[in-house]
Amino acid sequence: MSLMALRxxxxxxxNSMFLEGLLDQQFRxxxxxxxxxxxxxxxxxxxxxxxxxxxxxxxxxxxxxxAVVDYxxxxxxxxxxxxxxxxxxxxxxxxxxxxxxxxxxxxxKEGCLSALNMVKHQYYSLRSKFDTMLQLxxxxxxxGSEQQN
Amino acid sequence: MSMEEVEEAREEGSHGSMFEGGVEVRVLVVDxxxxxxRVVEGLLKRSGAMFQVIAVDSGKRAMxxxxxxxxxxxxxxxxxxxxxxxILTDYCMPEMTGYDLLKAVKEQSSQKPIPVIIMSSENxxxxxxxxxxxxxxxxxxxxxxxxxxxxxxxxVRPKALSPKTGTKRKIAIExxxxxxxxxxxxxxxxxxxx
Numbered sequence: 597m598s599l600m601a602l603r604x605x606x607x608x609x610x611n612s613m614f615l616e617g618l619l620d621q622q623f624r625x626x627x628x629x630x631x632x633x634x635x636x637x638x639x640x641x642x643x644x645x646x647x648x649x650x651x652x653x654x655x656x657x658x659x660x661x662x663a664v665v666d667y668x669x670x671x672x673x674x675x676x677x678x679x680x681x682x683x684x685x686x687x688x689x690x691x692x693x694x695x696x697x698x699x700x701x702x703x704x705k706e707g708c709l710s711a712l713n714m715v716k717h718q719y720y721s722l723r724s725k726f727d728t729m730l731q732l733x734x735x736x737x738x739x740g741s742e743q744q745n
Numbered sequence: 746m747s748m749e750e751v752e753e754a755r756e757e758g759s760h761g762s763m764f765e766g767g768v769e770v771r772v773l774v775v776d777x778x779x780x781x782x783r784v785v786e787g788l789l790k791r792s793g794a795m796f797q798v799i800a801v802d803s804g805k806r807a808m809x810x811x812x813x814x815x816x817x818x819x820x821x822x823x824x825x826x827x828x829x830x831x832i833l834t835d836y837c838m839p840e841m842t843g844y845d846l847l848k849a850v851k852e853q854s855s856q857k858p859i860p861v862i863i864m865s866s867e868n869x870x871x872x873x874x875x876x877x878x879x880x881x882x883x884x885x886x887x888x889x890x891x892x893x894x895x896x897x898x899x900x901v902r903p904k905a906l907s908p909k910t911g912t913k914r915k916i917a918i919e920x921x922x923x924x925x926x927x928x929x930x931x932x933x934x935x936x937x938x939x
Binding site for chain 2: 622625626628629631633634637641645648672675676678679682684
């Protein structure tokens with residue numbers, strides 16, 4: 597596949613993610629921060645986000661699995677996940693976290709469990725698209741490296 | 746696995762920046778979120794060859810970088826030559842919050858304590874007032890934008906900034922700021938004044 601075709605495929609993917617509400621304009625901010633001196637910036641941030649998110653989702657699952665739920669700890673993790681998803685432009689994840697926080701404040705375990713499932717659903721939908729995005733980015737970067745050699 | 750992360754990044758005009766000869770502003774970024782640390786670092790570096798970024802993941806680590814430990818003051822060569830020019834700290838952090846860090850920095854007996862900017866995702870007037878009341882120079886809403894980073898320069902002591910800055914890169918940076926949705930970023934400092 598040509599470089600132009602790869603870029604077009606990436607653009608189509610990213611645009612579809614905006615249309616589906618997976619991403620918001622904050623993601624465009626990240627893209628603007630990527631340049632020749634920092635060509636892997638977006639990929640790096642996405643990778644950090646995914647690693648951190650999965651860590652937090654694991655912790656949240658454990659906390660909500662307890663007989664007595666520590667809602668303060670749950671809220672702290674949800675707050676942090678909301679923050680990082682906001683920072684990368686992960687709109688649907690952020691919105692799901694906002695709902696989750698409301699259930700935390702109400703000490704509503706059923707609500708929290710339902711919200712956690714929603715956050716996971718949104719996150720893994722996004723993660724799947726991010727994986728494709730990173731693969732395309734890598735192929736585009738590889739093209740650039742070949743042309744320089 | 747330790748979550749500590751201390752980085753020093755030097756931007757030296759690799760884009761043909763006109764900041765040649767300019768003095769870099771040393772920013773200590775404090776945030777327990779690795780994502781937010783990286784994004785803020787990217788914003789600072791992308792704004793031009795002006796910021797040297799040191800990023801840490803906790804208030805405790807920030808205190809170590811600043812040379813502040815319990816009961817001790819910063820060990821700085823002179824008041825006019827601090828290791829850090831400005832602190833950009835998240836508010837919500839475990840153990841030692843940004844507010845705690847702000848208080849510790851401002852309680853130094855130095856005549857010119859380091860400027861501290863608070864970052865938070867929460868737009869809470871009471872929180873803003875609390876921070877301003879003990880000396881925070883500003884309170885920025887997360888996620889930070891280019892405009893916010895440009896404002897940091899206003900809080901650094903004049904001698905830390907070199908007049909030898911070119912206009913071409915500055916215009917490019919501020920055009921980027923204009924295009925980044927500056928309308929969503931009112932200055933919040935005024936809320937605390939009332």
